[in-house]
Amino acid sequence: MNSSLSADVFDALHELVRLFRARMRKSMESVHPELTFNEIRVLVHTGRRPGLTQKDMVEHSHADKAQMARTLAQLEEKGWLLRTASESDKRVRCLQLSEQGQALYAQLRQLRDGVARDLLQDCPEPQQAQLLALLQLAGDDARQRDKEFQQP
Structure with missing residues (x-):
């Protein structure tokens, strides 16, 4: 395989992801202007995998542990996220969306699907x-x- 072709694949992926993120941010402004992209990522991932741990979220997002802890605390303060002790290890905190968080997740998922469909409409x-x-x-x-x- 041509080595520049391999790099071109990643350049194309990067550009597509950049466009997706920009459209998501713009779409989210109409729903919740104060939401950050990282908060959106946490809400979407938690909505897709209820019960995941804070450690799982750090590994998924590749975020700093302290930054993730702050993001989770903010989402919990806003009433969108619940952190509960794991049944198997009380030191581990499991994440799930609150009722408000689930409603927001449904909106996010709908926006996300719409943005993705729009960007790939010719494919x-x-x-x-x-x-x-x-x-x-x-x-x-x-x-x-x-x-x-x-x-x-």
């Missing part, structure tokens, strides 16, 4: 499915290579 669904499968395969391979790279 037929079968090609979108193919692209998703290729990206998942590439991601799985990259994670495996990363694990091998990090081992002594």
Whole structure:
């Protein structure tokens, strides 16, 4: 494979993600102007995976632990997030959306789906499915290579 082609793939992905984030921010301004993109990410990920831990969220977002703790505290103060002790380990905090958070998550999911559909409207669904499968395969391979790279 042409080495610049590989880099071009990541450039195209980066640009598409940049456009998606910009549209999401603009769309969210009409719903909740005070929400940050990081808060949106936390709400969406928690909505998709209720019961995940703060550690899971740090690993998913690649955010600093202290920054994530502040974001979670802010979301909890706003009444959108609940942090409860794990049944198996009382030191571990599990995340779930409050009733208000679930309503906000439904709005976020709807906006997110609409932005994604709009950005990919000229790409037929079968090609979108193919692209998703290729990206998942590439991601799985990259994670495996990363694990091998990090081992002594």
